[in-house]
Amino acid sequence: MSSDQRRGEPSSRWSDGSIFRGISKWLQKTKLTNDGKFVKDCPVIELLNFDNKFRVDGFRELTHMRYTACTSKPDNFKSDSFSLRQKEFNRRRIEILIAVTMYDEDKTQLSRTLCGIAKNINSLCSREDGTWIKNEGWKKVVVCIVSDGRKKISQSALEYLSALGVYQEGIAVESIIDRKVEAHIFEYTTRIPLENSDIIVPIQILFCLKEKNTKKINSHRWIFNAFSPILEPKICVLIDVGTKPGSNAIYNLWETFELHPKVAGACGEIVAMKGRGWYKLLNPIVSAQNFEYKISNILDKPLEHVLGYITVLPGAFSAYRYDALVNTDDYESPLASYFKDEAYDSKPIANGSFSFIKNTYRNIKSVFAANMYLAEDRILCFELFTKRDRDWLLYYNKSSQAETDVPEEISGFISQRRRWLNGSFFASIYAVFHFNNIWKSNHSRARKIFFIIQIIYQAFNLLFSWFALGNFYLTFHILCNTLANPQDLIPLPWDPSIGETIFIILRWVYFILVTGQFIFSMSNKPQSSKWVYYISLLCFAIIMGYTFFAGSWLTVNGFIYEIIPNIKNHGSIAIFYNDIFWDIVLPLLSTFVMYFVASIIMRDFLHMILCIIQYIFLIPFYVNVLNVYAFCNVNDVRETDEVHQLDKIVISDEGEIYQVPFSQPKNKNEQQDTGQANTNIHQRNKYNDRKMIEESRKVFRACFVLFWLFSNALLIFYVIAFVGTTLEQNFSQRSRTSIYIAVILWSVAGLSAFRFFGCITYIFKYILIPWYSSFSSS
Structure with missing residues (x-):
């Protein structure tokens, strides 16, 4: 076996990803790493050249995109010996992990966000101080794009990522032998040209395409529990696709953490996108939202900043100190509480004594948790501020601005506000009824009193909104x-x-x-x-x-x-x-x-x-x-989606490893009929359980x-x-x-x-x- 194959890299004979023509049109021979992981380096066509002032460690960072078929859950990513390409580069201390979460947004929204990030990375490359070295700043930043569901992602967004060299069609697999693939991970250092500039700044991109649609909070689980332990960033910046960070916005957030060691989370000012000449304000729906954003940034966020507890760091643009999120003592970390009810248990209880009462209580709890985690950022803020034996604070930095697109049609506006209103309502109830967590923290007496005042203010708002x-x-x-x-x-x-x-x-x-x-x-x-x-x-x-x-x-x-x-x-x-x-x-x-x-x-x-x-x-x-x-x-709490099959990695009777397309015909009709019958029974039972849950x-x-x-x-x-x-x-x-x-x-x-x-x-x-x-x- 060659050295390339031992590292999980395909030999030149198979690097083009073509069908293995020597055996049949159905089979493609593939190499696995020694521990059974499917890691494949694929060559990328060179479309753009780097500026000579940007030094790159190793030619494969530019010429090859790495694909990893991850068969692990996010919590076990590191323990199952999965890794990322950045760990192979020497002396790359990651300061900022920029996490971009997406669902079904198109290439226009994705390109807007990535171009804004590229401008910020270019600004970091122009700085020269104790942390940032001129022309080397891009090495301290990793952009992680997490897409929530392979079936949901926009085809135009995939085409845009393909043009950047981050994604390639036809190399993803569904399972490795008998293990299902949970996420498809693509890594590449790409280049995004900037407007009115000849500089093409390198950007380290990690693209995680989840196999199923398991909601945004699960995307955060991949970011915080899978990739962050490998990269060990100082701060994690969260950005929604469609949001464009302003000039130096990311650096301003980073500087907030650098100047204030007790800050666990920070956010900037979210600005509604008004279009050229502010023509979008002619739409009353956009105008009303613009007024809401402005009043929130002028009155709500400053008040909460003074009190130390910001009830919500907007998921569209915010940042967290990674050390504050993880567990540093014997108590439960904020992330553990944050993800505790992500996969809420709503399976019906078997018939027995008090089964109706138990089922009712469990379903109420599951509906409450599901709606509460529509505003998952509110839960995380509460857990951080009330973290046991710590005195973390949350800050608002008005100088850090990000422009986001707001719904322009009434249907999108109503759908968005459904998530916001239900999430904020149930999350606020959670915070009000768990206010006593503040007494376990190390906040000063004055800070605790301010928090109680803020909780009373929040409870009054809840009562006012109810009536x-x-x-x-x-x-x-x-x-x-x-x-x-x-x-x-x-x-x-x-x-x-x-x-x-x-x-x-x-x-x-x-x-x-x-x-x-x-x-x-x-x-x-x-x-x-x-x-x-x-x-x-x-x-x-x-x-x-x-x-x-x-x-x-x-x-x-x-x-x-x-x-x-x-x-x-x-x-x-x-x-x-x-x-x-x-x-x-x-x-x-x-x-x-x-x-x-x-x-x-x-x-x-x-x-x-x-x-x-x-x-x-x-x-x-x-x-x-x-x-x-x-x-x-x-x-309206949607479950995970079923998706179409991809290729599989199997082992033949002779011990050879093959990549088998999902459309391969089966020859054993008896086994096929038996398997189909078992599948139908399983699906029917699953359908009955799901129907009972929906009715409750x-x-x-x-x-x-x-x-x-x-x-x-x-x-x-x-x-x-x-x-x-x-x-x-x-x-x-x-x-x-x-x-x-x-x-x-x-x-x-x-x-x-x-x-x-x-x-x-x-x-x-x-x-x-x-x-x-x-x-x-x-």
């Missing part, structure tokens, strides 16, 4: 009903009968729309019912417009006919005793002023001018469509939605029956309806004030003070 359906309807009902009834001091814009007719029509339209959301959410996918959701969006926007008009009319005329005369009679203090001013004007004005001030201080306020109107008009769509669709699909999940979904709907309906009934539905203009006594409106609007203002306080603290502590210190020293 959002009822609260929004009541706000619409009270404001529009007030406009439909004559007032003593405030005139109506039309005859009272017209206002009452408009209110009755809109109320019935509202009822029909909400009822339709429940019907369509439980029986149709957004892709097949786009026209229903577009009509709903338009109708809810009209309802929101009329509600906004009613509130504005009451506010403006309240000033003219109620507040100003009372100020003349009782002094300026009389303004604080007026229901309209206190219950509507002041909380709403305070909220918008805080939004504007925070945006101006952060030097990012165009969204307040260009996108706030679109967001306001889409608020009822968020509440009545997105929430309903999300909760009506808590049972639908029962859970029905009970969950019924309880949610009943609690909101009970709130609406109580307010309408016992509180009232009309705002009364009473200078001396506040009505119950005014108190209810005040509670709702002041709750919104209070939450905004809490976030605004965090924003101001972040600006002074982490922006102005460091800037002043550096200015004074200079």
Whole structure:
């Protein structure tokens, strides 16, 4: 056996991957390593040349792509003696592992992400300090692309990877002798040309094509439990395909960990992709999402940064310190908790005593875990911050920006928000009910108190989101009903009968729309019912417009006919005793002023001018469509997919090893019939178990939605029956309806004030003070 064959490299006779013509058209002779692993080096056509200033260790890094058929689970990758090509290169200390997770994205999204990464690696190659050596920075970075399922990956994405030399068609195998292949691993150092630059920077790419679709959290298991123990990176940067990191964004994240040893995780600012000339903002769906992203980056993330615990480091662009993830003591590591419920056990229990109760509990637990891990990044953040005997922190670095594409069509928007809403809801419940984990950490007493305050804030948000359906309807009902009834001091814009007719029509339209959301959410996918959701969006926007008009009319005329005369009679203090001013004007004005001030201080306020109107008009769509669709699909937990067969590696009777295509005909009909019968029985039992699980999940979904709907309906009934539905203009006594409106609007203002306080603290502590210190020293 030649030296090439001992290293798992094919001899030149078989390196072209052609069919072994000497035996038959069905067989291809293949070489295995001494420990039975299928590792194959395949030559790559040279399309681009390196700049001479980039030194490469060994010619095979450029000329050959290595394929490994991994038959191991990710947790056993290292213990089963699987390795990566980077370990063969001397003195390559990996600083950054960039993990790119993908599903079915096309080549446009993939190329956008890889080009952004290439620009960042090129920037690293231009640095020269203690860690980064000029023109050698690319050796400290590995880009790991993990695709979730061979059946799901886009063909155009595979063609793009083939053009880069990272992937080759026709060399992957399904099994090695009697062991199934779990993942197909391709390794190659490629080159990606940069726009407006003659420099072609080398990029070490590790492409892991999983055999089955086992969800994003399993992709993270491959990254953290399989590849990271081999590469031992300092930080792991997570990027979703379609996200384009900005200039120096990856270096800025790395620098955060370098300057702050207690930081376990960090994220940058996620920016919605607006297109050239910001033409995408003409789409109200994109505008509303852009407003959400901006407000989150201006108010939410700074607040959480000040408190030390960021509830979610966005999977689209974030980074983790690898040493903080792994186990360094006798206790369970954050990764162990993170992956604990990935393969949740939902197999039915055999008949016996209390079998129904046990099955019900197990299925509730499995549905809860499945939805919770739709927001797997929230779970990991919680586990890191509350890690036993440690005091890890989570940071937000505003200077590190990444641009991501947002859904532009209503069907994609609804599908995305289903995952986000269900994931964040169940993950938040997990964090609230496990808040006592903080006492086992080594955080200071002040930090623990801040965490408890943050958990209370999170619990209040949960309660507010649970009753959002009822609260929004009541706000619409009270404001529009007030406009439909004559007032003593405030005139109506039309005859009272017209206002009452408009209110009755809109109320019935509202009822029909909400009822339709429940019907369509439980029986149709957004892709097949786009026209229903577009009509709903338009109708809810009209309802929101009329509600906004009613509130504005009451506010403006309240000033003219109620507040100003009372100020003349009782002094300026009389303004604080007026229901309209206190219950509507002041909380709403305070909220918008805080939004504007925070945006101006952060030097990012165009969204307040260009996108706030679109967001306001889409608020009822968020509440009545997105929430309903999300909760009506808590049972939508897809299992792994079956995929078509690939070639197999077998051993003949003479002991020779062959690669057998899946289409090889079988000669033993009796064995074929027996095997087919056994397969049918196995599939039938598997189908029955799966059907039972799906039915139990639908029962859970029905009970969950019924309880949610009943609690909101009970709130609406109580307010309408016992509180009232009309705002009364009473200078001396506040009505119950005014108190209810005040509670709702002041709750919104209070939450905004809490976030605004965090924003101001972040600006002074982490922006102005460091800037002043550096200015004074200079």
